Amino acid sequence: MxxxxxxxxxxxxxxxxxxxxxxxWWPGDSPFEVIVGAILTQSAAWQNVEKAIANLKNAGVMSPSAIRNIPQDELAQLIRSTGYYNAKAAKLKAFVTWLAVTYNNNLEKMFAIDTGSLRSELLAVHGIGPETADSILLYAGDKPVFxxxxxxxxxxxxxxxxxxxxxxxxxxxxxxxxxxxxxxxxxxxxxxxxxxxxxxxxxxxxxxxxxxxxxxxxxxxxx
Ligand code: SF4
CATH class of the missing domain: 1.10.1670.10 (Helix-hairpin-Helix base-excision DNA repair enzymes (C-terminal))
Structure with a gap:
């Protein structure tokens, strides 16, 4: 090269x-938190994402099962600072539902599959476009994806x-x-x-x- x-x-x-x-980069205590941040940062300044992540943690909602179980309107209020909060609550719900159905909530299992296949799967999840999918692959999954x-x-x-x-x-x-x-x-x-x-x-x-x-x-x- x-x-x-x-x-x-x-x-x-x-x-x-x-x-x-x-x-x-990317600030986050766990790969799941990085994924949540990647979805919330769509059209949002990072300081506003940080406020939402703090709210989710303080409310005990920073896990796939907790996001699945909380009512969507309550989830939306916790992430209000990021803008488009109703849409983003739906996106978070869509991701954790897909994760449960496809990988039994197991991120290690998810990241163990071939990177190209996983990218295609992520792009098929509601609310995940190329930039978000690639941020998840690089910053949460340590995959060499620009x-x-x-x-x-x-x-x-x-x-x-x-x-x-x-x-x-x-x-x-x-x-x-x-x-x-x-x-x-x-x-x-x-x-x-x-x-x-x-x-x-x-x-x-x-x-x-x-x-x-x-x-x-x-x-x-x-x-
Ligand atoms: S990269 Fe080019 S356009 Fe951008 S600030 Fe530097 S000199 Fe200017």
Whole structure:
């Protein structure tokens, strides 16, 4: 794996790591908590997810069986801070119901199956799209699956990489084809990209303060 894209991605990774250090993703006391967080963080700021996770823990509802047993409207109130709380309560219910029926509530059994098959199964569960499925696989299951989000798309396109790509699968294939399949690297790389997008490569980018400025094509692309 010695293509120029590989070298560029590894250079970006090293620069971001030197700038921001270890990101310690994904915060969570257990794989199940990481999965709950992955569903709740859809269209929500992480601070609001943290409040909801604290509510679930304080109410004794951070387990598959507890989420299955609590009435949906009560569950919705506990996760209210994340927005779309009725829809998200339904999504959590759908996941734990599927987990019980398919894997007898056993996450180890779930993560033991082939990664591609599990990804397809997760995508068939109500409320789980590609970003959530891949976050579950990478951050709860330690699988080498690269997570794509709006921040990743923004930075990669501004840098002028993968210019012909315009889909979730296309961006993911770009990373998978050009980086070693290394869970630790994928974990840290995605977290660093998110950090950089929040601190520097914002909607209005602060290019003068960017550690990637010399390899970025944003100004050229903008004309
Ligand atoms: S130079 Fe500007 S546009 Fe390019 S990555 Fe840095 S902040 Fe983003």
């Amino acid at each position: 010695t293509s120029s894209n590989t070298q560029t991605l590894l250079l970006i990774y090293r620069r971001l790591y030197e700038r921001y250090g270890l990101q310690h 997570v794509i989000d709006a921040y990743t798309r923004r930075i990669i396109s501004r840098l002028g990489l993968a210019s012909a790509v315009d889909s979730y699968d296309g961006y993911q294939a770009f990373f998978t084809a050009n980086l070693p399949l290394d869970t630790r690297l994928f974990n840290e790389c995605h977290a660093l990209i998110v950090r950089h997008a929040k601190e520097c490569c914002r909607k209005q980018p602060v290019c003068c303060n960017c550690c990637l400025k010399d390899i970025c094509r944003f100004e050229v692309i903008q004309g």
